[in-house]
Amino acid sequence: MDLETTETERLRTLDQQRVWHPYTPTDAYLNAKPLVITHGEGVYLVDSDGNRYLDAGSSLGVNIHGHQRRELNEALAAQAAKIAHTTLYGMTHPGAAELADRLVRLAPEGIDKVLFLESGSSAVETAMKMAYSYWVFKGSPQRNKFVSMGGAFHGDTIGALSVGQMTILKNFYQPLLRETSSFAQPYAYRCGLCHNNCNLACADTLEEVLEREGDEVAAVLVEPRVQNVSGMIVARDGHLARVAEIARRYGVLLIADELGVGFGRTGPMFACQADGVSPDILCVGKGLTGGYMPLTATMASKEVFDAFRGDGKMLLSGHTFSGNPLAVAVALASLDLFEKDDLIRHGQAQAVVLAEELDKFRSVAHVGDVRQCGLLAAVELVADVETREPFPMELGVATRITERCRELGMIIHSAPSDTIVIVPPLVMTEEELRTMARILLQATQEVVASLPT
Structure with a gap:
């Protein structure tokens, strides 16, 4: 056993002894041989044994410009030479002011203020607190x-x-949660409302909820255009506009959660812009720093912000590392790269290439649905294509496909519904994109062929 392999095994053992991994089956992980990723090169990840893996999941959707991008490295180093952290409690720093202004200029019309945070969950919870506080200060x-x-x-x-x-x-967590209401998701493949003749009946179910509960509702939350984590559920054009119109009619705030769909993922800079919707509160993150630092933002309209003016009012929310200067500096550099590389246009062109490649999956046995919006896509596998019956969960079809992809040199992820989710870095070239699709197609065909008949 050479020294390099010995070091890999040492790190695996240390990890399995001490690290608790998120959303990872415990025993399966402890019995596996996990990858030890040591560095990145463009759109590739490299492990401790020198193996290269195409990063087809963008390291959970955050990698935009590729790993080890020189301009981002330099921005981080330059800021570290000045100051690594200073608070935004009652003061500011140059990067926070500049980045807030840049984001407002990029955001849908009407967005005017920016509060910085570190995680998507925090951005959403802050949006909820903003919405509730808004109504308290409005006397409701x-x-x-x-x-x-x-x-x-x-x-x-x-x-x-x-x-x-x-x-x-x-x-699982029901005993810990507050009561909320829901309306139908725009899941065309499994929709029981429109019967393959979509008229946005899913969006209209929001009206039923607000008719019952509207006087008690602070806000409607929506993931514009694509429900990311639940399996890249793609809404039809006009869906967000219909939801926004209903929310406005009942006088409730609209919160757009763009954490998984912003920064060019669906085509425009922000997904709301495709439907011409200006939310009251906008949550952004993931790609904000190009995957370098944890940074998110909860952005709000001037009307929402102005409710917090006068009589000592304030938003009772904020974190120690809100607006961290290192994260902000690399976010500014990332936005510069969007302009330098014309990345929105590049991503839109690559989405056309991805659509061509996805067509090849439609004839593969057990592929029930293929869906795409920009550079977000999914392949859903089912036991019976005619009835759309899912596979038994214990068969783990999608997991087997992602494992085979890893053996073939690519990291990609799945959703619980036997759905492979495709989230390539925006900077990916046509050749790299076609390589990604080829590996996934091969893995899917091989796993499907191995299934019991």
């Missing part, structure tokens, strides 16, 4: 309920879990 404290779409995932802290609607999480 009874508006303390929230409504979200079926299948929604908005984070995994207690408040964010409360407004999430993923069954596996909702059921």
